[in-house]
Amino acid sequence: MNRHVNAISGRLSLRPPQRQSLEILDRITEIVPPRKSTAVSEALELIQSEYPSVTDFERDFPSLCFALATGVGKTRLMGAFVTYLHLAHGINNFFILAPNLTIYNKLIADFTPNTPKYVFKGMAEFVVNQPALITGDNYDQRDPASGSLFGGVRINIFNISKIDSEVRGGKAPKIKRLSEYIGESYFDYLAALPDLVLLMDESHRYRAKAGLRAINELKPVLGLELTATPFVETSKGAIPFNNVIYDYALGRAIADGFVKEPAVVTRKNFNPAGMSKEAIEELKLSDGIRLHEQTKVQLETYARETNREIVKPFVLVIARDTTHAAQLKTLLESDDFFDGGYKGKVIQVDSSKTGAQEEDMINRLLKVEHADEPTEIVIHVNMLKEGWDVTNLYTIVPLRAANARILIEQSIGRGLRLPYGKRVGVTAVDRLNIVAHDKFQEIVDEANRPDSQVRMQTVILDPDELEKKTKTVISQSKLASQLGTIPAQTSTSTTVAPSAEKTVFTTAAEQKVAQAAYTVIKKFESQPDRVPTTHSLANAEVQADMVREVAAAFTPTQLELEGVTEQPDIAAIVKKTAELVVQQTIDIPRILVVPKGEVDSGFKAFELDLSGLNFQPISDELWVQLLRTGTHEVIGLGKGGLKETRLENYVVSGLVDFDDIDYEKHADLLYDLASQTVTHLKGYLSEEQAGKVLWRHQKEIAAFIHAQMQAHYWEDEAVEYEVVISKGFTELKSSAYTATANEEPLDFRVSPKDKSNMAKYLFGGFKRCLYPVQKFDSEAERILAVILDRETEKWFKPAKGLFQIFYRLGADHSEYQPDFVAETADAIYMLEPKKRTALNDADVLAKKDAAENWCENATSYSLKHGGKPWIYRLIPHDTISENMSIDHLGKG
Known part of the structure; x- marks a missing residue:
């Protein structure tokens, strides 16, 4: 394998289908070096001998099509192709062809340094000598032969209309006219280059006669075509390409997890008989919006749980025509539709917009991924084709008459990209919903055909459940409530769980000082030599340092600017804040076990x-x-x-x-x-x-x-290990849950009637829990919470990532998160209730070993600093009952 393939694949983080494409290019250029002297017929024969699917280049030069499904990453693959050809074969001149203005602008952005999706990010060779970017807008402004202006690698990006269209009077396109700089047209200059490589994005769009002729006249040494649809639609049906060298179809991309999993959605017991077309449309729209609201909440909950950026989903409504689109927009923004909740949140995308309206439409469409952009519904009439590259489309409501195959192949293409780059294992994040009540069975049958590219999930909506609105509930620690802290990010579907704890500090100035004090305290987490536990915050020297640092941020001048006339007692507030931290925290050290010297x-x-x-x-x-x-x-x-x-x-x-x-x-x-x-x-x-x-x-x-x-x-068993404490204590971060909007948390002391899905309930009413609300995965967990609230000083269910305990199972290293942590007068417990049938599972035992080792090290550290021992208990779920004491749980 060429060393360049390995290097490029690693630095650009290529996915398997992208790497396989690069490997094919490596092999092709090995048997047919990219030179103008190569005979096309001989090149075809050599390539066909190894890749029989290539029966005709369909151009006057060697041209090969890589058919990659939407969402797999064709633009990044272009960057890999350019990098490889330059490094392995010294090629400096590239011509990238776009089929329309949208893709043209997107390609320019992706090939521009310091942009979010820059295709050469990670390639050291292009950091100092960045490729020169020449576009259809600036090619005639400089001398292309000037190395000082254009650098080593030259990447030309053009819209096809720039090279194949005629202007008034039958004149040639501007690119084919004489240039004052070079004494010939820029087109002729390109055609004469000895190493021009042509890359064609969405290559199925260049099969018309004019496009073919213009492309052939460029005389490149090699053509590389990329498309998700390697065929041309004609009145007689689809005609497949004859130069497809690699085909990675949509079905494979879905199965391999590179794109969202599409699902067709209908209502439980839905029967369209007797319903008018308008009534079906309104039902589909209403159900689609309700599904969207649920998805919005679930996405926010996931983002908060994993400390990731919140994704704002939107709905795509496919209209019949521009008149229908306008009617839908009026309906969706009316006071009668969801109480006017979507006013100003709908955009209509079609040819009816011109001038300033069109510009506003395009700007909103391009920003629809931004969390602060209000659009939640996009209505379109066949304008959103290739090049509209978004990751936050989660619900599609098709209202245009179409057969099932078209609905599947054309509709879902715009919504398959994943917001976090890969599936995360959470259904709401990984699934694309197509609301198709009236086409449900037809789509399912089409997807189940032996020759179908896509296997569709099916989702049956329960009308009763669908009517229930959901919300993201942020459960802040009681300490955060006492300090008057509010979450950094909120949305219309965000609710902060009410806490019985009131803000200790009464004025705005006092709250600001307390929050500043807590910020300083969090810095001490990473200074275990000086502040080994939260109790050390009472040390006079530590207190003095905190007061000094907080006071520096609250000078009399600063307070006066903020409208505070009376100087708060900073020392008293710092002292009280430290006391609250001790009361409302269980000290959880950050423990690292590292070898002394080299480990063999x-x-x-x-x-x-x-x-x-x-x-x-x-x-x-x-x-x-x-x-x-x-x-x-x-x-x-x-x-x-x-x-x-x-x-x-x-x-x-x-x-x-x-x-x-x-x-x-x-x-x-x-x-x-x-x-x-x-x-x-x-x-x-x-x-x-x-x-x-x-x-x-x-x-x-x-x-x-x-x-x-x-x-x-x-x-090496002779290697010695040492325990390194990087933090003496750890901040209790907020948890996030999805819950029914209009339902209050249940009393945790009362068993719910339906125990089959405990995770849907939010429980409250705790006295000693460090959070106002919690969720439980089983009835046994709820009963355990009753015991803990009765017998401990404080307890809670830790959020993800708090402990950072890792265990090895086979070749995998995974993180273990215990279910409960509780502190009594004599000890701190790490508790894990489990079904009795799972107690001897390999992963459960591996977690147990890792947790017991962590507790042993935590105990040594804690006792050294006047703290309490840590005890791990793996508890069979059928032994948990309210009459049990915490000391007895998990024994025997």
Whole structure:
């Protein structure tokens, strides 16, 4: 494998389909170097011998299509292509073609340094010598031959209309007219370059005669086409491209988790019989908006739980025509629709807008991802095609008549991109909803066809549940309430859980001083040598330092500017704030276990169990049937398929990709394992067949061997470890929950009637919990909370990331979050209720070992500083009852 492929893939964080595309380009340029002297017919024959799907370039030059599903990352792949061709083959001139103004502007932004989606981010070669960006707007303003102006790599980005259109009087486009700088047209200058590579975004848009002719006249050494739809729609049906060298279809992207999971939505027991078209439309709109409101809350809750940026979702309504779109906008913004809650939050996107209205429409559309932009509903009539690149579309309501295939293939394309770049395992974040009551069964049937690209999830809405509005409830610690702190981010669906704790400081000035004092206290978290526990905040020197730092921010002049006439007693407020922190906190240290000196580790030699490795011989042409999607692809191997000189190298090169394998240290072991594997394959295959199996299944075989290696991992037992305390105590951060909007928290002392889904309830009424509301995953957890509120000084359910306890299970390192933490007069407990049937599960035992080790280290630290021991208890859920004492829980 070319070293440039590995380097570029790593630095640009390419996804597997992007890397595979780059590997193909590497192989293609190896057998057909990109030169103008190459005969097109000979190039086609060579490429076809290895990639049989390429039967015709469909251009006057070698041109290959990479068909990647929407959302996989075609623009980043363009950046990888440019980088590779420059580094591996010294190519400096690139021409990127856009099909319309939207994509043209987007490409310019993505190839401009210091922009959010800059395609060369991470490539050191382009930090000092940044590629020159030449566009359809500035190409005629400078001499292209001037290296000082255009640099080494020159990237031209043009809209197709700039090169294939004629102007009034039959004149040629401006790019083809004589330039005063170069004595020829810029088009002719480009066509004469010896190393021009053409990249075509959405290449299915360049199959018209004028576009084909203009592209051929550029005479590039190589054409690279990217599209999600590798076919041309005609009156006789879809005509597939003949130059597709790699096809990564939408079904595969969905199955591999690179895009959202599409779902078709209908109502429970929905029957359209007797309903007018208008009534069905209004029902779909209403249900779509209710679903949107739920999604909005769930997205905010997830963001707060994981400390990520809040995503504002929006709804896409597909209208029949501009008249229908205008009617829908009037309806959606009326006082009768959800009590006028969507006034000013709807934009209509279609050809009816001109001038200033059109400009405003485009500006709002381009900013629809921004959290502070009010748009929550976009109505469009066939204008939102390729290039509208958003990640926060979560609900689609199609109201235009269309067959199921068009609804699936065209509608969902705009909403598949994921806001966090990958799926997160939370349904609300990972799913795209298509509300299609009247088309539900038709869409399901179409998705279930054997040749369908997409398998659709189905969502049945319960009208009773749908009517219930939801909200994000932020549960601040009681300490935050006492200090008068409010959450940094709020939205219309955010509610701060009411606390019985009142603000201790009565005036605005006192609250500001208290909050400033708490900010200083949080700095002391990371100074365990000086402030080992919160009780150390009472130390006279620490108090003096806090007073000095707070006073510096509240000088008399500053207070006067803020309208405060009476100087607050800073020393008294700092002292009281420190007392509150002690009362309303359980000291949780941040513990790191690190080795003294170097740690030697590795893998022992062993005999592989290869009985389960039975890949069958494959022909030179593979027919791959995808079970999830029903689609197939033909993969050609050809004569160039075997690239390693030694079969064992396939196994070794696959294994060294794993982070825990050091080639220098493990070379002998790796080749021993590779030799075992090759011997096993050659036991039932010929050498040629074994080579093809190793080439085709390299990653699967490497993963198969790597999994067995984990049982033979060793670490030097003689190495000494030391416990490092990086924090003496840790701030109690807010938790976030999704709850029904109009329902108050339940009394935690009372068992709810429906215990089948405990996680939907929010509970309150605690006396000793450090938070006003909590959620429980089971009835056993609720009962445990009753015990804790009766018997402890303080307790709570920790938010994610508070402890940072990590455990190893196989090759994975994961974070463990205990369910409860409680402090009594004599000890601090870490409590984990579990079903009895799960007590001996491998992951439960691994978590238990990690937690007990953490508690042992925490105890040593705590007792050293006059604190209490930490005790871990794994508690069978069926032993938890209200008559139990905390000391008895989990014993025996």
